[in-house]
Amino acid sequence: MRFATYRLGDIERSGVVADGRVHPFPRNVDLRAVVTLGPEAALRLGAEALDASDGVALDAVRLRPPLTPASIRDFVAFEEHVEGVRRSVDGAGGxxxxxxxxxxFYFTNPHTLHGPGDDVAFPARCADRDFELEVAVVLGGGGTSLTAAQARDAVFGYTVFNDWSARDLQRREMRVGLGPAKGKDFATTIGPWxxxxxxxxxxxxADGFLDLWCTASVNGVEVGRDLLSNMGWTFESLVAYASRDSRVEAGDVLASGTVGNGGCLAELWGRRGRTDPPPLRDGDEVTLTVQGIGSLTNRVTAAAPAPDLPPVRRRDPAAARLSGAAPLSGPAR
Structure with missing residues (x-):
């Protein structure tokens, strides 16, 4: 089944998508709660929704992000992407x-989610705007230090995932040695269901990978195409690793990382040694399509300039500020 969240007028509902229509769940039943029920109970609820009404035509509603995740982890599971983007972001090879x-993986922001058809505003200071074509799993169960088999049982379903990236901001941030922050957390799109x-x-x-074609286009021109089965790690391995010495929960979203062969512009920039295709600009439309799941289309815009921060306080790291501090005591006697 395909479960979606949608807006009709001023009312937001969730329901089942079938034959070009969405059949609503009872009022006040959101998709996060449905996912938490687990696959079997959710499928029963979906069957009840299909029987209960004729539904509403999809073209009469506005699809929203399917759910508000408990957390979002984004992995990097494709060698081709790693190789190309490293050249683009930090100049390293291999x-x-x-x-x-x-x-x-890294954690990204569950509070800046977008759905299909939404405008996505890049930071005003960003010039190198990019998309990232990914697939994500949504968990219907959780646990700690799961095996791969247990992790497979915890997977509720899949959705398309666009990890929008401000590459020039990311390039500066990653020189500090921590990873992306403002280069990523301004927007993520998931959906359409x-x-x-x-x-x-x-x-x-036979190896447990999903053999699905993934394509990316900008303004109707295809710029990337890859098989999801080119991942180096299965989704079950990603979930199991995320749970190791930690915990995953129903409602968590875990993304594959960007597919290779043009799954983002930065990979192509790194391979070609030039910004070709050019970075995204205001008004560009990006469409990501994954076989068996669906398509996401968003238009690129720019956010209003953010206020400046006060300047950093510079000092010698070796010069501890001890003025007014109590003297260190000697060993206890």
Whole structure:
């Protein structure tokens, strides 16, 4: 099944998408609560919604982000992306040895989510605007230090994920050695709905990867195409690693990282040694499509300039500020 959140007039509802229509759940039932029920109960609820009404035509509603996640982790599971973007962001070549040791991720902002058709405002200071074509799992269960088999059982479904990136801001931030912050957290798009895991099982290959075509286009011109099965780690491995010595919960969203072969512009910039295709500009429309899931289209805009920060206080790191501090006591006797 396909579960969506939508707005009709001033009312926001969630429901099941089928045959070009959305069939609502009872009022005040949001999709996060449905996901938390787990796949079996959610499918029963979906069947009840299909039987209860004729629904509303999809073109009469405004699709919203399917759910507000408990948290969002974004991995980097494609070697081709790592290799190309490293050249673009920090000038380094190749794939770091550490990439092969464990699936790496960062946390991004669940409070700046966008849905299909929304305008996405980049920071005013950003010139190198970019998209990132990804697929994310939505968890219907959780736990600590899960095995890969347990992690597979925890997957509720899948959605398309666009990790918008301010590359020039990211380039500066990552020189500090922590990772992206303001280069990423201004916007993420997910949707157009959540496709339950059972629908995509026929696409699973012998190694456990989902063999789905993923494409990206800008203003109707395709710039990237790759198979999701080119991931280095399965989604079950990503979920299991996220849970290691920690905890994942129902409602968490975990993204694959950007596909290769043009899954973002920065990969192409790194490979070609020039900004070709050019960075996104105001009015550009980006469409990401994943076989078996659906498409996301968003228009790029610019945010109003943010206020300046006070300047940094510079000092010698070796010169501890001890004036007025109590003297260190000697050893206890």
């Amino acid at each position: 794939v770091p040895d550490a990439w092969y040791e464990a699936p790496t 959540i496709v339950t895991a059972d629908e995509l099982e026929p696409h699973r290959d």
